[in-house]
Amino acid sequence: MIEDKQGGEANTSTQPQGREAQGRSHADSRQIRKARRRNHAWVSRVFLIVHLICVLLPLGVIVAWSFTASWPWPDLLPQQLSSRGLVELFLSRQGLGPVLAQSIAIALASALLATIIAACAARALAFHDFFGKELFRFATVLPFLIPSTVFAMGIQVLFIRAGLANTAVGVVIAHTIVALPYAIAIMSEVTVAAGQRLEQQARVLGASSLRTCLHVQIPQLLPGILSAASMVYIISFSQYFLTLLIGGGAVKTLATVMFPFLTSGDRTIASAYGLVFLLSTLMVFFLFEMLLKRFASREVSYFEG
Amino acid sequence: MEMKVQEITVSLGRRVKRTILDSVSFDVKEGEFLSLLGASGAGKSTLLKVIAGITVQDSGSIIFDGQAIDHLAPHRRNIGFVFQDTRLFPNMNVEENVAFPCKMAGMSRKERMERAHTLLECVQLDGFGNRQVTSLSGGQQQRVALARALAAQPRVLLLDEPFSGLDEDLRDDMRSLLLRLHRDFGTTTIMVTHDAVEALEMSDRIVYISLGCVEQDGTPMELYAQPQTKEIAACFGDCSTLEGSVSDGVFLASSLQLAAEGMADGPAEAVVRYQAVSLREAGVDVGHHATRRPLLIRCSVYRGDTHLARVDVEGQTLTVPAEQSFIPGMAVDVVVDDQGYFIYPM
Numbered sequence: 001m002i003e004d005k006q007g008g009e010a011n012t013s014t015q016p017q018g019r020e021a022q023g024r025s026h027a028d029s030r031q032i033r034k035a036r037r038r039n040h041a042w043v044s045r046v047f048l049i050v051h052l053i054c055v056l057l058p059l060g061v062i063v064a065w066s067f068t069a070s071w072p073w074p075d076l077l078p079q080q081l082s083s084r085g086l087v088e089l090f091l092s093r094q095g096l097g098p099v100l101a102q103s104i105a106i107a108l109a110s111a112l113l114a115t116i117i118a119a120c121a122a123r124a125l126a127f128h129d130f131f132g133k134e135l136f137r138f139a140t141v142l143p144f145l146i147p148s149t150v151f152a153m154g155i156q157v158l159f160i161r162a163g164l165a166n167t168a169v170g171v172v173i174a175h176t177i178v179a180l181p182y183a184i185a186i187m188s189e190v191t192v193a194a195g196q197r198l199e200q201q202a203r204v205l206g207a208s209s210l211r212t213c214l215h216v217q218i219p220q221l222l223p224g225i226l227s228a229a230s231m232v233y234i235i236s237f238s239q240y241f242l243t244l245l246i247g248g249g250a251v252k253t254l255a256t257v258m259f260p261f262l263t264s265g266d267r268t269i270a271s272a273y274g275l276v277f278l279l280s281t282l283m284v285f286f287l288f289e290m291l292l293k294r295f296a297s298r299e300v301s302y303f304e305g
Numbered sequence: 306m307e308m309k310v311q312e313i314t315v316s317l318g319r320r321v322k323r324t325i326l327d328s329v330s331f332d333v334k335e336g337e338f339l340s341l342l343g344a345s346g347a348g349k350s351t352l353l354k355v356i357a358g359i360t361v362q363d364s365g366s367i368i369f370d371g372q373a374i375d376h377l378a379p380h381r382r383n384i385g386f387v388f389q390d391t392r393l394f395p396n397m398n399v400e401e402n403v404a405f406p407c408k409m410a411g412m413s414r415k416e417r418m419e420r421a422h423t424l425l426e427c428v429q430l431d432g433f434g435n436r437q438v439t440s441l442s443g444g445q446q447q448r449v450a451l452a453r454a455l456a457a458q459p460r461v462l463l464l465d466e467p468f469s470g471l472d473e474d475l476r477d478d479m480r481s482l483l484l485r486l487h488r489d490f491g492t493t494t495i496m497v498t499h500d501a502v503e504a505l506e507m508s509d510r511i512v513y514i515s516l517g518c519v520e521q522d523g524t525p526m527e528l529y530a531q532p533q534t535k536e537i538a539a540c541f542g543d544c545s546t547l548e549g550s551v552s553d554g555v556f557l558a559s560s561l562q563l564a565a566e567g568m569a570d571g572p573a574e575a576v577v578r579y580q581a582v583s584l585r586e587a588g589v590d591v592g593h594h595a596t597r598r599p600l601l602i603r604c605s606v607y608r609g610d611t612h613l614a615r616v617d618v619e620g621q622t623l624t625v626p627a628e629q630s631f632i633p634g635m636a637v638d639v640v641v642d643d644q645g646y647f648i649y650p651m
Contacts, residue, residue, distance in 0.1 A: 206380045
């Protein structure tokens with residue numbers, strides 16, 4: 001203590017120098033911070049470049065391939081351009097529109113169904129005690145452990161009996177089951193993080209459970225809900241084998257139409273489908289993002305307020 | 306509104322049932338400000354949640370104006386609840402938060418916005434209606450929570466340690482604001498607190514709860530002047546607790562003796578308030594003092610307005626406020642005021 005006091009006095013008696021020293025130390029710290037930032041900038045630039053190489057380059061190749069007839073090794077650029085991809089997409093008999101619409105509809109329906117189920121399951125796991133809870137928790141990740149091909153074989157028989165085979169509804173249900181573990185994992189996290197604090201508050205202020213859900217819980221959980229929905233959407237949208245088996249060829253999605261071209265090595269058409277696949281997914285995700293901005297425009301925080 | 310809490314018992318826990326509240330009963334009069342005082346973990350908050358309907362009791366009954374409300378869901382009980390952590394809805398602005406209970410009660414938009422406006426004025430936050438709740442300071446958030454709890458004219462206002470998350474200087478302002486609101490609105494209020502001085506300052510009546518049981522139910526003066534248990538006597542702070550024994554109506558700890566009339570012989574504890582004790586230099590005869598032999602000063606600490614001398618009572622500490630600091634090892638006699646100590650059997 002005493003030493004501190006002396007130090008303080010010394011400072012006041014030599015104020016001009018003290019101030020200079022202060023100024024100097026400010027400049028120093030600014031330089032240090034700048035230097036650090038420069039280091040960070042260097043690291044992030046490397047990451048950006050790696051990212052571009054890993055993601056955008058293959059994408060570029062797909063875009064190029066969808067307009068290319070042949071691109072033999074070791075040529076750097078495609079040799080012959082082709083409109084075969086465009087013709088297949090827009091002028092073929094089966095038509096892109098209905099297939100794309102059906103794919104999106106199935107994926108959206110799966111996303112809706114799975115997210116609702118996941119939200120309920122996550123809530124049960126987070127806040128309720130019941131007999132066999134740990135078994136139930138384990139059961140929610142079971143579809144993770146069983147390969148979807150095995151699962152598809154098993155469920156097909158059941159679906160045929162139930163009359164769900166070869167129908168879009170059956171495909172939606174199958175997709176939902178496969179994607180559920182992911183949705184439950186996401187929803188569990190956000191449900192636990194959100195807790196029951198605001199829900200209790202709403203209830204004691206006169207809100208019924210339905211209105212609490214509408215006015216408080218859904219807005220609070222919206223970021224998680226949309227993450228889960230996006231996850232299920234993309235899983236459903238890219239599902240091939242399951243769709244083929246349950247849909248029995250009657251239910252056509254973009255993935256099932258695209259797959260034969262991939263396996264037969266028709267890169268032009270496969271790439272063209274890939275492009276549609278990518279763009280439509282991006283579009284739907286963009287819509288989700290808009291939804292989030294619209295309905296959770298105000299800052300949502302789990303840990304404050 | 307008149308309210309009765311009747312023999313509320315609550316046990317929580319899945320495998321091992323733990324009794325949180327054990328047959329708690331008390332009455333609350335119309336317009337009364339009642340504090341539930343007790344150490345943390347005593348079950349005060351649980352009791353508040355039972356009244357609100359968030360926690361369901363194992364047995365017992367909550368009665369509003371002569372009618373049991375145990376079967377009513379929380380949202381049908383018409384109560385206002387302020388939690389310690391404010392719990393404002395982050396997806397609504399200040400105004401919408403305050404208007405929320407009115408919206409749930411079915412008020413029209415115009416009406417409830419007017420109501421929100423009035424209440425924000427009452428808590429000195431007019432002009433804050435359009436602000437985001439995250440942009441407010443802790444004290445402002447708590448005031449919004451208070452306004453929201455009062456918005457739908459609740460039958461009873463429940464407050465769960467409403468000020469313990471705030472800075473000390475803010476707490477005083479909030480206390481007077483709450484008392485003013487209580488005066489203006491006349492809402493029957495139950496506040497949970499572990500701050501005994503806060504309870505003294507604010508309440509018409511205090512119910513002291515310890516380990517799930519009511520230990521004393523009385524006015525602030527009664528609790529302060531006639532605490533029923535050692536815990537209550539000690540909860541107001543600034544006191545020393547000494548272990549000793551009673552024989553022939555006298556409590557004895559080392560050479561310190563205190564009158565304990567009407568108490569059975571046996572081991573006992575004394576709670577001695579700081580301000581009831583003073584020190585005399587040993588050997589200076591001032592007549593009546595409580596020590597048979599002089600005691601030794603262990604140390605002395607500075608506390609701003611006073612010094613606190615720690616007197617050694619056979620390994621136990623008796624703290625005494627003093628005008629000057631004492632040298633460790635000094636021998637002193639102790640004088641104890643009759644009103645400022647309480648003796649309880651152990």
